[in-house]
Amino acid sequence: MKKDDQSEKTLSRRNFLKTTGGVAATAAAMVGGLNLLPAKAEAAGYALPKKWDDTYDVVVIGSGFAGLAAAIEAKNAGASVLVIDKMVLHGGNSIINGGDFCAPGTKLQQENGVQDSAELMLKDMLRAGAYLNHPDLAKMVAYNAKGALEWTESYIGAKYAKLNFHGGHSVKRAHGTINSSGSELVNKELAKAKEIGVKIQLRTKLVKFLSNKDGRIVGIEVRKDYKFPDDNSGKPAFIKAKKAVVLSSGGFSRDIKLRQIHDPRLTDRFESTNQPGATGEALLAACIAGAMDVQMDWIQLGPWTSPDEKGFGYVPLFCERLVGYGPMINPKTGKRFFKETGNRKERADAIILIGDPVIIMGDSYAVNKQIFPMALQKGVEAGAIKKFDTLEAVAKEYNIPVDVFLKEIERWNSYVEKKKDDDFDCMIFKDAQPTVVGPFYAARLWPKVHHTMGGLNINTDAQVIGFDFKPVKGLYAAGEVTGGVHGAVRLGGVAMADCIVFGRVAGTNAAKEKPWG
Amino acid sequence: MKNKKIKKPLLTVLLAVLLFAVLSGGIYAAPKEKKASVTKAKTVDVKAWDCAGCHKDKKVLPDSHVPIKEMPYEACLVCHIPGEKNAGTLRTKIPGSHLHALKGVKCAQCHGKVKKPAPVEMSKCVACHGETAKLAEKTAKVKPQNPHESPHYGTSADCNLCHHQHAKSENLCAQCHKFDYIVP
Numbered sequence: 037m038k039k040d041d042q043s044e045k046t047l048s049r050r051n052f053l054k055t056t057g058g059v060a061a062t063a064a065a066m067v068g069g070l071n072l073l074p075a076k077a078e079a080a081g082y083a084l085p086k087k088w089d090d091t092y093d094v095v096v097i098g099s100g101f102a103g104l105a106a107a108i109e110a111k112n113a114g115a116s117v118l119v120i121d122k123m124v125l126h127g128g129n130s131i132i133n134g135g136d137f138c139a140p141g142t143k144l145q146q147e148n149g150v151q152d153s154a155e156l157m158l159k160d161m162l163r164a165g166a167y168l169n170h171p172d173l174a175k176m177v178a179y180n181a182k183g184a185l186e187w188t189e190s191y192i193g194a195k196y197a198k199l200n201f202h203g204g205h206s207v208k209r210a211h212g213t214i215n216s217s218g219s220e221l222v223n224k225e226l227a228k229a230k231e232i233g234v235k236i237q238l239r240t241k242l243v244k245f246l247s248n249k250d251g252r253i254v255g256i257e258v259r260k261d262y263k264f265p266d267d268n269s270g271k272p273a274f275i276k277a278k279k280a281v282v283l284s285s286g287g288f289s290r291d292i293k294l295r296q297i298h299d300p301r302l303t304d305r306f307e308s309t310n311q312p313g314a315t316g317e318a319l320l321a322a323c324i325a326g327a328m329d330v331q332m333d334w335i336q337l338g339p340w341t342s343p344d345e346k347g348f349g350y351v352p353l354f355c356e357r358l359v360g361y362g363p364m365i366n367p368k369t370g371k372r373f374f375k376e377t378g379n380r381k382e383r384a385d386a387i388i389l390i391g392d393p394v395i396i397m398g399d400s401y402a403v404n405k406q407i408f409p410m411a412l413q414k415g416v417e418a419g420a421i422k423k424f425d426t427l428e429a430v431a432k433e434y435n436i437p438v439d440v441f442l443k444e445i446e447r448w449n450s451y452v453e454k455k456k457d458d459d460f461d462c463m464i465f466k467d468a469q470p471t472v473v474g475p476f477y478a479a480r481l482w483p484k485v486h487h488t489m490g491g492l493n494i495n496t497d498a499q500v501i502g503f504d505f506k507p508v509k510g511l512y513a514a515g516e517v518t519g520g521v522h523g524a525v526r527l528g529g530v531a532m533a534d535c536i537v538f539g540r541v542a543g544t545n546a547a548k549e550k551p552w553g
Numbered sequence: 554m555k556n557k558k559i560k561k562p563l564l565t566v567l568l569a570v571l572l573f574a575v576l577s578g579g580i581y582a583a584p585k586e587k588k589a590s591v592t593k594a595k596t597v598d599v600k601a602w603d604c605a606g607c608h609k610d611k612k613v614l615p616d617s618h619v620p621i622k623e624m625p626y627e628a629c630l631v632c633h634i635p636g637e638k639n640a641g642t643l644r645t646k647i648p649g650s651h652l653h654a655l656k657g658v659k660c661a662q663c664h665g666k667v668k669k670p671a672p673v674e675m676s677k678c679v680a681c682h683g684e685t686a687k688l689a690e691k692t693a694k695v696k697p698q699n700p701h702e703s704p705h706y707g708t709s710a711d712c713n714l715c716h717h718q719h720a721k722s723e724n725l726c727a728q729c730h731k732f733d734y735i736v737p
Binding site: 124125127131132215216217219223311312345346347348414417418 | 696697698704705706707710711714725728729730731
């Protein structure tokens with residue numbers, strides 16, 4: 037039972053019902069305040085607090101890429117805006133993200149001689165997504181990514197230094213931030229949001245959405261001064277959203293219970309790259325308020341994570357820069373086993389099928405050219421990336437049959453020379469060179485839960501769609517909490533594009549809603 | 554904002570005594586999160602060496618500890634020095650508020666003269682301890698990573714995210730990283 041610790045100012049729904057009396061309230065009290073099972077659903081189910089603790093035009097849940105983009109657009113459209121986040125720090129997964137923003141036909145691509153188009157990006161997204169993507173949503177991202185990227189540069193002030201490649205894309209289209217972290221963008225979004233007068237309130241956890249009798253979302257119940265992950269911490273409060281609520285609370289990669297419901301394989305044997313707060317309760321709260329969820333069982337494992345470090349770590353920055361320059365080897369056989377530049381799902385499945393960690397490796401030419409020096413240094417210091425003088429030493433470290441291995445490297449080198457991989461059709465980059473120059477670097481790979489493609493069903497206006505196929509009034513969503521954009525597989529670097537494109541749409545449209553009261 | 558007021562313990566004590574004299578009309582403050590063994594009453598008036606003044610009968614020092622009645626902070630440091638076979642640094646052994654108290658910092662210096670003390674803003678920490686950017690320079694060589702500067706938050710992370718005063722300090726980095734810092 038929840039203890040009655042609310043201050044004079046706040047009024048929990050349970051107590052409110054007690055004071056109103058009546059059959060419905062008694063029924064509610066009987067179930068212990070956990071659930072409302074009113075005799076007359078319409079009368080009691082939509083009971084609203086007598087007093088709101090705070091009132092804003094637009095309330096945004098989550099302070100990552102999408103939430104802050106929504107907040108900024110809503111504020112600039114004239115709305116008063118509050119952003120809440122349950123964690124002690126802003127930024128969610130965005131602030132630990134690798135900082136790659138995919139967009140087609142940009143200036144940086146032109147400078148690097150890369151031919152690209154929105155059409156090609158969409159094609160890549162759909163192919164990787166096994167054509168399960170909701171095409172209109174995927175199209176929104178592909179065709180608006182360039183504009184979104186330019187907005188983050190010209191208006192937010194984020195800086196991108198390098199064009200990167202991610203498996204599954206036809207060309208290099210990932211714009212890497214100057215510090216190889218999403219913090220470059222999300223911190224600048226936060227600074228901009230604060231500058232224009234958006235209120236940011238951390239340690240405030242969404243408990244439930246509040247709807248009126250028409251099913252319109254009118255506000256939220258939260259716990260203020262919440263201390264993750266203690267659900268009894270903090271105090272209840274009610275925040276009125278006069279125009280709309282934007283849900284941008286991220287995915288549920290860290291929610292072992294929820295992810296196992298949708299993909300029972302994903303037990304606690306699988307670590308996650310995500311921040312600890314990447315759990316699904318806000319998404320579920322939206323479902324309880326009438327939102328429809330889609331494709332929840334498409335949960336992405338990152339094929340580039342290391343079992344030798346915690347969380348995301350440094351190895352992904354090493355691995356993803358090396359594919360197309362160096363080979364992945366199965367230590368058991370000493371041979372390559374899969375297309376290094378394949379998409380995340382294909383590669384993760386291939387590694388899981390082997391059943392034990394594999395290695396990714398590169399020589400000094402590839403590593404010095406491709407790897408962000410800090411990532412290399414930190415990865416080596418953490419012991420997750422290892423350095424070897426000879427190929428024989430690599431074989432020894434990972435118990436690889438050395439003769440087979442040396443022959444396999446020769447074979448790989450011959451493919452690099454002719455820029456064509458006869459075995460797995462790996463994309464080999466123009467400036468790739470044979471793996472011959474010591475010292476060599478290698479890291480072990482074992483997948484971790486990385487992204488949840490499924491989530492709330494939205495339309496191209498970022499309105500959340502309900503089980504009646506109509507928009508849930510007053511509710512918008514953007515970013516990883518939504519589903520459909522990526523289908524079966526999200527390609528690397530497309531999350532940033534997704535978040536900024538739909539975050540902006542959600543914020544703009546939320547501010548346009550007619551106030552309900 | 555570069556008025557680093559005080560650094561040396563002795564200076565701290567002197568200033569605190571002075572401040573205390575000025576503010577002696579009434580200082581209200583109490584720890585936000587209380588241990589069960591600590592009574593609410595008047596913790597503010599208890600001397601820093603007087604464990605039983607708050608903790609009552611609960612044993613908080615090891616049996617082998619020397620008597621600490623009337624002991625000033627400087628005397629603690631005679632034994633509490635880092636290194637093997639030493640007593641180890643006091644900084645991780647007791648909550649930050651106790652260290653502050655031992656150094657003569659009174660509750661009201663951080664919480665203000667209020668009836669209901671609220672959580673302290675980071676600006677209060679910085680006013681005495683200096684800007685975090687400077688702190689980050691000092692800890693630049695800490696391995697495996699500078700604890701006061703990260704690619705995520707720069708040097709802007711709130712001190713209290715790790716350095717709690719009325720609860721056990723925590724290593725926030727460790728929720729995602731393998732950084733085994735000892736957090737004072």
